[in-house]
Structures are given as structure tokens and as C-alpha cells.
Amino acid sequence: xxxxxxxxxxxxxxxxxxxxxxxxxxxxxxxxxxxxxxxxxxxxxxxxxxxxxxxxxxxxxxxxxxxxxxxxxxxxxxxxxxxxxxxxxxxxxxxxxxxxxxxxxxxxxxxxxxxxxxxxxxxxxxxxxxxxxxxxxxxxxxxxxxxxxxxxxxxxxxxxxxxxxxxxxxxxxxxxxxxxxxxxxxxxxxxxxxxxxxxxxxxxxxxxxxxxxxxxxxxxxxxxxxxxxxxxxxxxxxxxxxxxxxxxxxxxxxxxxxxxxxxxxxxxxxxxx
Numbered sequence: 001x002x003x004x005x006x007x008x009x010x011x012x013x014x015x016x017x018x019x020x021x022x023x024x025x026x027x028x029x030x031x032x033x034x035x036x037x038x039x040x041x042x043x044x045x046x047x048x049x050x051x052x053x054x055x056x057x058x059x060x061x062x063x064x065x066x067x068x069x070x071x072x073x074x075x076x077x078x079x080x081x082x083x084x085x086x087x088x089x090x091x092x093x094x095x096x097x098x099x100x101x102x103x104x105x106x107x108x109x110x111x112x113x114x115x116x117x118x119x120x121x122x123x124x125x126x127x128x129x130x131x132x133x134x135x136x137x138x139x140x141x142x143x144x145x146x147x148x149x150x151x152x153x154x155x156x157x158x159x160x161x162x163x164x165x166x167x168x169x170x171x172x173x174x175x176x177x178x179x180x181x182x183x184x185x186x187x188x189x190x191x192x193x194x195x196x197x198x199x200x201x202x203x204x205x206x207x208x209x210x211x212x213x214x215x216x217x218x219x220x221x222x223x224x225x226x227x228x229x230x231x232x233x234x235x236x237x238x239x240x241x242x243x244x245x246x247x248x249x250x251x252x253x254x255x256x257x258x259x260x261x262x263x264x265x266x267x268x269x270x271x272x273x
Contacts, residue, residue: 007032009047016048023133025049036076037083041065096120096149098129098157098176105168106140106161116157116175122149124180129155135175139163142176149178 009028016024027047034041043061050056061067068077074085101115127149131142143158157176161167169175201220204213 012046014046016046036078037081039078039081094123094180096122096127096151096178097174098155098178100157100169100171100173100175101154103169103171105166106159107166108161108164111158111160113156113158115154118147118149118151118153118155118178119174121151122178122180124149124182126181126184127178128181129157129176129178131176132174138167140167146181146184147178149180 007030009030012026012029014026014029016026018024025048027049029044029046031042032045034043034045041061045055057067062069062078065078069075069085070077074087076083076085097119098116099119101117104112104114106112125148127147129142129145129147131140131144135142139162141160141162143160145155145158147153147155159175201217204216208216
């Protein structure tokens with residue numbers, strides 16, 4: 001639907017879940033005009049992310065319009081209107097489930113590797129593995145990875161149990177999904193983005209060996225975000241606080257001490273000599 005023809009979405013507190021218990025992403029609700037067969041309808045609809053589906057007819061809509069579905073006749077009746085149902089050729093979707101191949105017990109505060117398999121067809125040559133929300137809420141972290149998705153393919157899963165109790169997973173437990181990706185890009189070696197740090201990288205001592213220079217440059221790349229920005233300000237952070245216990249000691253202020261002037265001493269020595 002063109003952007004200029006899209007209705008304004010309103011806030012929707014409705015929670016939608018799939019048959020596997022995963023939450024669907026809900027964008028909002030609106031009054032939408034649509035057609036089923038010949039008649040046009042105006043209905044409040046919930047806009048959500050549906051993998052591979054254009055829409056779902058709810059029970060409230062069927063009840064309101066006296067809807068009946070005859071699978072034998074392949075017909076949808078809405079009051080006096082009749083709509084023939086057309087068979088849809090099943091195609092590979094962009095998402096499939098990943099299940100546990102065998103029963104596994106993950107001890108507390110432990111990382112385990114165990115086999116899983118892809119349950120379903122998925123299009124594309126590459127897919128990314130993502131944990132389901134329910135799985136993450138139990139204190140388990142699943143490592144994301146790229147795989148070549150094929151139905152029934154066995155993959156090795158890496159799971160970290162951060163809880164204080166062991167977690168048991170039964171065979172065929174749905175713990176993750178794999179979604180197809182269109183492109184996989186090769187990330188080049190990180191570079192120094194700040195111009196202020198370039199002199200530090202280029203002006204390294206000639207006494208350093210090449211491997212030492214490489215280590216220094218990698219250190220600058222890794223921690224370049226902690227240097228002062230182009231405006232020269234260091235900034236502040238509230239991510240952590242540090243306390244130094246000085247006991248009963250009072251603050252001490254030491255006055256500045258003058259430095260000896262070597263130039264004046266040389267001049268006096270020259271005059272005396």
C-alpha cells in the first residue's frame with residue numbers, strides 16, 4: 001500500500017502470540033477498507049508482523065458478518081455473499097524453527113554445546129539464528145550464528161546458562177528461529193575514524209618493531225571512543241562510579257614550586273667566567 005494511502009495507526013495494547021508461544025510484533029490498529037470477493041468491508045484491524053502471510057481473518061469478523069467456511073466446498077460465505085477459496089501453493093518461507101535434537105541438561109553458570117536441527121523450509125542461501133523470547137527469559141543465552149538453512153539440517157548450538165540452577169531441555173524443544181538474509185558483507189579491518197588520533201598512529205617510534213606497531217594501532221582502534229572528541233572535551237559518563245577510601249585522612253593542598261631556570265644559570269656562569 002502506498003504511504004500516502006496508509007491509515008493512521010493508533011496505539012494497541014493487544015498481545016498476539018503464535019502457536020509456538022512467541023510474541024508477534026504489533027505496530028498498532030486502524031480502521032481499514034478491504035475487499036473479499038465482491039463486497040467491500042470496513043473493519044478495525046490490528047497491524048502486526050506476519051511471516052509469509054498477508055493477513056488473518058479473526059473470529060470477531062466472521063461472527064459480525066455471519067461467516068461460514070466450508071472446507072469441503074472450498075467456499076467462504078459472509079451472509080449472502082459467497083467467495084470461492086483458491087488453493088495456495090506452499091512455498092519456502094523466510095523463517096523456520098530450530099529444535100533440540102536430544103534431551104540436554106545445562107548446569108548453572110555453564111556454557112554447553114549440543115545438536116539442534118532446522119524444522120521447516122526456508123528460502124535463501126544464508127540464514128541467521130536468533131533465540132526465541134521465552135528461551136531468553138529463562139536466563140539462557142544462545143549464540144547467534146550464520147548457517148546454510150536446509151530442512152532437517154543438523155547444527156551445533158552454543159548456549160550459556162546464567163541462572164543459579166540447571167536447566168533441562170527436552171527433545172524437539174523450540175529454542176530458536178532461523179531467518180533468511182539477503183546479503184552477507186565482509187567487514188574490513190577496523191580503521192581509526194578520528195582525525196585527531198591519526199598522528200598517534202602515524203608517528204610511532206622507529207624503535208618499535210612492525211608487530212609492536214600493529215599492536216599499538218589495534219589498541220588505538222579498539223579504544224578510540226574514549227579519547228577526547230574534535231571539540232577537545234572529554235565528556236562524562238554515568239555508567240560506573242568509583243570510590244577511593246582515604247580513611248580519616250584530610251585533603252592536602254601543596255603549593256606550586258618554582259622550577260630552576262637553567263638558562264639564567266648558564267648566563268651567570270658565562271659572565272663570571
